Amino acid sequence: MGRKARLKRERQQQGQHGHRHLTDMSDTQYSVDKAKAKAAASRRSKIAALRREGNYDEDGEKMASSFDFDLTKRLLAYLRPYLPQTFGAIALLLVYSAIVPIFPFLLNLAIDRYINPTSEPFTNLTTDARINGLTWLVAGYMGLRALNFGLRYGYTYLVSWMGQHVIYDIRKQIFGKVQRLHMGFFDRTPVGRLITRITSDIDAIEMMIKDGVVGLVADIGLIIGLTVYMFSINWQLALITLAIMPLLFLTLNVLRSRMRDAFRAVSLRRSKSNSYLSENLSGMRTVQLFNREVRNQAHYDQLNLDLLDARLEQVRWFSLFFPAVQFTGAISIALILFYGTSQILSLSQSAVTIGVLTAFIQYSFMFFRPLQDLSDKFNIIQAAMASSERIFGLLDTPEVVRNSEDAQLFDGFEGEIEFDNVSFAYQNDEWVLHDLSFVIEPGQSVAFVGHTGAGKTTIISLVSRFYDVQRGAVKIDGKDVRDYDQNDLRKHVGIVLQDPFLFSGTVASNITLGNDAIAREQVIEAAKFVNAHEFIEELPQGYDTPVRERGAGFSTGQKQLIAFARALVQNPDILLVLDEATANIDTETEELIQDALEKLMQGRTSIIIAHRLSTIQDVDRIMVMRKGQLIEQGNHFELLEHDGYYRKLYELQYQERPTA
């Protein structure tokens, strides 16, 4: 919205001020044609700002422009396993580059010897001998072409193979690293950022290896090859042909940098426009309820007009690129013609022949391509620097929760859990647990109750060693959890989370979590045990029903039951259940869940954090938490008699029962 339009609108509004309903009538006066015309009129004056914009990335950070030697070294180290392929590719590339300049030379020979012979002994050849010679030359020409096809295909394939494997390695490394990082890392790192590392940052590195480094070698190889041939054929003409190249290189560099600036502005503005559209599509109901259609249209148009500015700027410079190359070519031809003519006219036996002239015209054109690309290669390498810096930053993140040196293998737990003066904070000094101590006997079931923020969830996280405690120790079977192998520990501790996370796959694969060693019978048995079998059977494809991302289409209750089956099928020695769901679960499913829970807890050490007090009535012990401390404990009846916090909680929920 321009300033004029705004002023106009403001005046209109002032007229209406004081009325109860402010009308949006001015919105309907928006005209896209006027907006376009306005944008077109001011396009020129916005170019400087557009170019500046190209220097910053999406977060408004200045684009890195420095070439970092250490980063490069670390990146190149990824090529080490593929040294044979790397050197193979480079060898093929060099042979190829050495052959390419032969073709104009062969054309030169064909003209000067057979087609239009100017010197002894070729002037004396018979027509048949000339045709014969020409045929042989062409055969050689074709042969080399075929060879070059193989060489170029070969090195292209090798380079791509190499690039693929390198990014495979890096991607695997990042993924593995993420698997080893502690939970605290995920609490403060958005998933989106990790995805960027594994997608676009890696792409930049692949580009660098495939197009950047190898392309650079190819371009430089070709430039050297061409220069050598040109100088060996005729050094004066070579100098004349090359004279124009620095000028071309500089011109193209300027054009490239303008195009790059415009391109950056394009991608920034395009992503702005796309995210605006995406947001509007997601919130379209709100847009419509608030009558924002026209105004948002105007805003969206404005974003796209900005994008259009950048596009047109890009076209402006891009349109000059090839004509500039062509015109430089014309200058080359002119120079070659001029020098050639002066040579041929002034000397009777000149080294410059028509064949040589033709060859040099072709050489000058062949020189352009690597020259055009060269500056682009540097850009690609530079872009990869920023990405690799971010990737290495992730790979270098310290792993806080690690296996101790002398972690031993073991077969399973008895199941005794002890908190020994545990204090814990997620952040700095914000203590969630204060000096907490308790012991749970093997096979005992314990429930934690209390308000949100009392520290119940933390207890479960600590038993699974998602975090390490700051003070005290969490012990299982008398041994600090930090002394077990993390994997072993968690394999024997079954956990059911509050928001049951389903992976895409099938219902069965969500229960086995992809472990093929678990037979279908076991899956069904577990599902039956936790009351999930019935509803799974009713699904269109039973256990093989596909599950979409995040389990869309399944109700919370169903997801919960699947999560129970998932925990049960692992046959854990210790069971941890987070079941604070206040969510919309219908009565029937709720009963199934409660029944399943009771069965699950039988005979194994269990910690349950439950919202439904009816669920926990049957546990051996109930611990009431408040602000990170244990305030009451005992079984249901003891606590009721005690007439404390628990009793009030109970009364509250008891009231709820009849209507639930």
Place this chain on the structure above:
Amino acid sequence: MRQTMQDLFQYVKRYPRRFYRGITFLVISSITTTFAPRVVGAAIDSLSSGTMTMQRVWFYIFGVLAIIGTAGWAMVMVRRTILNASWEIEFDLRHDLFQHFSNLSGTYYDNHRIGDLMTRLTADLNSVRMMVGVGIFMGVNTLLMILFTLAQMATLSIGLTLLTLLIIPVITLTFFYLLRIIHRRYERVQEQLSSVSAMAQENFSGIRVVKGFAIEDREMRTFRALNDEFIRRNLSLTRVDGPLFPLMEVLFGSAISLLLLVGGRYVIGAGGDLTIGGFVAFVLLFEGIQWPVIAMGWIGNVVQRGITSWGRLKEIFDEKPDIADSDMTNYNLTDIHGEIEFRHVSLYIDGMTLLDDVSFRIDAGTNLGIAGRTGAGKTLIVNLLTRLVEPSSGQILIDGRDIRSYPLEVLRRHIGLVPQEPFLFSDTIAENIAYGIPERGDKDAMLEHARDIAKLVQLDGDVIDFPAGYDTSLGERGVTLSGGQRQRTAMARAIIRDPSILILDDALSAVDTQTEANILEGLREVAQDRTTLVVAHRVSAFQHSQHIIVLEHGRIIEEGSHANLIARDGWYADMNRRQQLEEALEAA
């Protein structure tokens, strides 16, 4: 195909001047370009026959420079006319799409995943733009180039020209098919890449399960398997796109070989008469159409993809909004006072009865409470009133008139809705609050106004603690609001519009009781002369409601004032008791 061309021509014809000019420049550029080799050829002939002098060489030099200069200038103009027009057309397409999207109703958005929609849209817009811009420009360019080059060639040697005519289709078709295979394999690579990122995304989001069940190794294996497939597909792509340029070299190498062989014979004098200059000119002409010949194969693909994409965009354009103004609409209605009546309203969706014969009536300026369990149909009443949904039977009246007689724009302007999970935009807090009021030139006044309302809903205290106060951005690049803050922002957003009907759809579920009481007190001042609908789970939210209805399974099971309902000792009274206990507990 014809339909697509007709549809798209609607866009092309908005820029007649650019396309005419562009095509004129194309003709200039291709004619001149094909003359350059002739000049070089003539120069060589002149050298060969000994007629060249140092004066004459200048003629050739300027000839080459002038011709290529003109061709280059024309090419610059071509791109700046036709390519620019194609970007303008993309702008127009985006504009039209947005306008269309703004008119589609909620059900469309319920049935489409926005992520998928966006991916498809961006890809399709690009393909269509490519067809309209690059397709036209390159298509005309290559045709003209080939035509003029052939004409030039024919004046040099008929035999060699016929040979060229044989070679061109072979090369073009080879590239057309190769590029098509490449594109298909490229799409398969992209598909696999999205599987890889989807798997990573899932793993990262579900990291608690992954770690909790110690399945990191298995996840690593799955990830590796996906990546193996990714490499396999990539290499299969490389196998077809790797040979692209080598193949080009070898095909054109063969063509040049043939020209050398046949053309050489002509020059030598066996079977034809061609000068050496003519021969060189011919070779240069042939090299000049290398790209156009390949480009034809490429354009074929661009057009194919463009047509498919336009088909998909057309599907979107053909989508009709299911709730819109109709012939029932009376455009003279511009005001709403706020009397609301539901007459035997029922709603059935997919054979399920969601609302069953709901009837009630409230006067303008009164406060109606709506209570009931989750899924009882409370939000449906709100959606019916804002016309996000239409009733299956029965009638809804506002100020005694059927709701459908109000223009949608008028209806929505007079209703302020605060949903339970409000959608806020990634803009500043001030802009979010002022979302529904007309833009003002005076930023400070707007801010002042927004702040007044924010104070009313107890939001101001939170906002001033943010890094940039009311100018703090929300969303990815800004702060993340808590549930309660979001609700209060949404409430401010609704109140600032000064609506006749204010609807709070469980809008205080995420704020504590004390804040709730303060907000309700504040609301009482501004709500005096407007109709207020309060949907809530807490009795405390109904303290200002004159009338309360209780829904269960889509039916009204109890209604009356707070006191009435307590006296009835039914569902409502039960809820009241429970909540009093809860309060006692909080206090404990």
